[in-house]
Amino acid sequence: MLPSLIIVFREVFEAGLIIGIVMAVTSGVAGRGLWVAGGVAVGVLGACLIALFAGALSQLFHGNGQELFNASILGFAVLMLGWHNVWMARHGRELAAEMRAAGEAVVEGSKSLGALAVVVAIAVLREGSEVVLFLYGVAAAEGGASVNMLTGGLIGLGLGALVCFLTYVGLVTIPTRYLFAVTSTLIALLAAGMAAQAIAFLQQADILTALDQTVWDTSWILRDGSFLGRALHTLIGYVDQPTAMQLIVYAATLAIIALLMRVFAVPHPQRQRAA
Amino acid sequence: MTAAKEPLVAMIGNAGAAFALAAFASVFVVHADAVRADEPVTIAITIKDHQFDPAEVHAPAGKPISLSVKNLDAIAAEFESDALHVEKVVPPGREAVVRVRPLEPGRYTFFDDFHRATQGVLVVP
Numbered sequence: 001m002l003p004s005l006i007i008v009f010r011e012v013f014e015a016g017l018i019i020g021i022v023m024a025v026t027s028g029v030a031g032r033g034l035w036v037a038g039g040v041a042v043g044v045l046g047a048c049l050i051a052l053f054a055g056a057l058s059q060l061f062h063g064n065g066q067e068l069f070n071a072s073i074l075g076f077a078v079l080m081l082g083w084h085n086v087w088m089a090r091h092g093r094e095l096a097a098e099m100r101a102a103g104e105a106v107v108e109g110s111k112s113l114g115a116l117a118v119v120v121a122i123a124v125l126r127e128g129s130e131v132v133l134f135l136y137g138v139a140a141a142e143g144g145a146s147v148n149m150l151t152g153g154l155i156g157l158g159l160g161a162l163v164c165f166l167t168y169v170g171l172v173t174i175p176t177r178y179l180f181a182v183t184s185t186l187i188a189l190l191a192a193g194m195a196a197q198a199i200a201f202l203q204q205a206d207i208l209t210a211l212d213q214t215v216w217d218t219s220w221i222l223r224d225g226s227f228l229g230r231a232l233h234t235l236i237g238y239v240d241q242p243t244a245m246q247l248i249v250y251a252a253t254l255a256i257i258a259l260l261m262r263v264f265a266v267p268h269p270q271r272q273r274a275a
Numbered sequence: 276m277t278a279a280k281e282p283l284v285a286m287i288g289n290a291g292a293a294f295a296l297a298a299f300a301s302v303f304v305v306h307a308d309a310v311r312a313d314e315p316v317t318i319a320i321t322i323k324d325h326q327f328d329p330a331e332v333h334a335p336a337g338k339p340i341s342l343s344v345k346n347l348d349a350i351a352a353e354f355e356s357d358a359l360h361v362e363k364v365v366p367p368g369r370e371a372v373v374r375v376r377p378l379e380p381g382r383y384t385f386f387d388d389f390h391r392a393t394q395g396v397l398v399v400p
Binding site: 003007054055058063066067130133134136137138140141200201203204205206209212213214217219223224225239240241243 | 348349350351353355357358360361362363364365366367368369371372373374376386388389390391
């Protein structure tokens with residue numbers, strides 16, 4: 001029971017952090033529950049497919065199928081997160097005003113919801129496929145799904161969902177006037193961390209070999225594999241032994257998102273308020 | 276709202292830029308002595324009954340390494356190493372090839388992320 005509990009909890013926890021953030025980011029937008037649930041559903045379906053074809057996937061591209069697949073979906077998630085932040089910088093204020101006024105922002109809001117639903121789907125797919133692979137293996141070894149395994153899995157799922165809920169509650173208690181600032185910062189860090197992780201997969205596949213030296217090692221302070229290490233890895237992309245290219249891409253992702261947010265932000269707040 | 280957001284964003288941007296510069300600087304120092312040799316050293320490792328066999332492998336310094344990890348268990352394994360920057364699922368009965376960049380002397384631990392007790396080490400003398 002314990003192994004399935006731990007593995008399921010660990011993976012659901014990682015996806016749960018992201019879902020919690022997305023729920024907080026979209027709080028107040030009508031129809032967000034459906035979008036996020038849809039993202040989760042697509043993610044679960046995708047996870048099962050990935051697990052089912054794990055063997056075939058790993059044989060693709062001279063054995064680099066997994067790496068290329070992971071790097072691609074992570075890259076796509078980075079684009080979606082970046083786009084969301086830029087979109088919010090441009091429309092966030094009007095959106096909030098409209099929502100407060102009449103709740104008519106459904107159509108506008110759903111543009112950005114779509115991007116975040118994709119991010120949720122990707123997070124669930126990545127973590128979920130590991131859960132499916134693991135549980136399938138346990139079931140195969142035990143000659144069928146056992147009560148023990150299912151109980152462990154369900155408890156893990158429940159605990160992971162609790163983390164998602166706590167993340168959400170923790171974030172929405174932040175006063176509204178800071179919420180945008182906090183969530184756009186979180187989203188930018190999330191994107192940068194995913195970009196750095198995509199680089200790690202490209203380096204692993206030997207596609208990207210430039211600047212692949214480890215720059216520092218903080219594993220003596222906080223290991224990647226520890227509980228806190230994993231949480232920080234998901235949230236801000238913490239890696240205890242980053243390569244130079246990972247650091248550069250991490251910093252560049254943050255800088256580009258910040259720059260685009262600034263460029264596309266509504267230029268004159270006064271005029272905007274008057275209108 | 277914007278007043279609160281922009282300084283934060285700018286802060287991240289500035290910190291990011293400083294970070295990038297620092298990373299670049301450190302890279303050029305490190306990069307000078309990194310010479311690539313092309314022939315990878317191949318090492319075979321099997322996973323059976325949640326044990327790496329062999330659990331300790333050796334490889335020369337400064338040469339690219341190719342680890343071929345074969346999973347003989349009925350359960351998928353995830354071959355992972357922080358030090359080697361590797362994270363790869365090995366489905367049951369399959370073999371995964373993990374490429375590792377040329378290494379400096381040291382001990383590089385690896386493990387099965389699905390079964391943490393399954394541990395091994397790559398020693399570069």
